[in-house]
Amino acid sequence: MPEAASAPSSSRALIGDSEFDRDTAVVRREPGVHDIDLSAGWTILGAVNGGYLLAVLGRALADTLPHPDPFTISAHYLTASxxxxxxxxxETVRTGRTLSTGQASLFQYDDAGNEVERIRVLASYGDLAALPDDVRTSATPPPIPPLEQCFGPEDGPAPADDGSTIADRLMIRIDPATLGWALGKPSGKGEMRSWFGLADGRDADPFSLLLAVDALPPTAFELGLKGWVPTVELTVHVRHRPAPGPLRVSITTRNLAGGFLEEDAEVWDSADRLVAQSRQLARVRLG
Structure with a gap:
């Protein structure tokens, strides 16, 4: 069990009754059609965070498919939401005994009143509670110092009003070894490690895991690059329902070429279980 495995909180929100739950809730208009008002509280530089959006589509698919939990979900981000x-x-693509597959798209209207597709996903759902307990793995939790030895946004100078609001809704405490970019001394390694949770203390569930893999500062910062790093494609595998307590998230980039990089993420819970994995392709601004 990792040291400092509980986030400080005087009153903790419950799963199903938190800001994240309210802001990702979709309203079924008719079978296969859901409405939502995307919250401005999950934006980065004015654009809605990709992990938050994935959770929105994930909940819409959970309302459509007969199984409750996302096992794998792949998203292509077509235009900025x-x-x-x-x-x-x-749309339900296939229904089986242990897995069901569906696809979903999110649409908004542009300034001219034309409908624009923002994201398209394909996903398979099942029941995480029904999986066997047998685990055979060579993966190990990331080496992150205790939570109180890591740093969050509140430890730095007051941020400029750049329209990024998502940080107010997250508990992020970054490993000092991957924080050189914030001090003007990036390590040159494509690594980012952090404790992660929701600021209101709500424990993680499969849908908040979809947020966790895309909520940390991009590894491009530790490579010495700056600016927005928009996601082109993101695939998440959910492996287990997370235990209560903060998560540990580790993200690595091994290859940046042609203005694109990959980010491989692992999410570990307080019981030292690997509960989610992801890979995304993202665009970076060079120079």
Whole structure:
């Protein structure tokens, strides 16, 4: 069990009754059509965070498919989403005894009133509680110092008002070994490690894991690059329901070429279980 495995909180929100739950809730208009007002509280530089969006589509698919939990979900981000009304259209592709597969797309309207597809996903769902307990792995939890020895946004100078609001809704405490970029001394290694949770103390569930893999500062910062790093494609594998307590997230990049990089993420729970993995392709601005 890792040291400092509980986040400080005087009152903790419950799963199903937190800001994250309210802001990712979709309203079924009719079978296969869901409405949502994308919250401005999950934006980075004015654009809605990709992990938050993936959780929105994940919940719409959970309302469509007969199984409750995302096992694997792959998203292509076609255009940048903005806060405001959106429509999610879902379709059941196949239903089996242990797995069901569906697809979903999120749409918004542009300034001219034209419908624009923002994201398209394909996902397979099952029941994580029904999986066997047998684990055979060579993976080990990331070496992150205790939570109180790591650093969050509150430990630095007051941020400029750049329209990024998501940090107020997260508990992020970054490993000092991957924080050189914040001091003007990036390590040159594509690594980012952090404790992670929701600021209101809500424990993690499969849908918040979809947020966790895309919520840390990009590894491009530790490579000495700056600016927005938009996601092109993101695939997440959910392996287990997380135990209560903060998560540990480790993200690595091994290859940046042609203005694109990959980010491989692992998410570990307080019981030292690997509960989610992901890979994304992202665009970076060079020079």
């Amino acid at each position: 903005r806060p405001g009304p959106a429509v999610v259209r879902t």
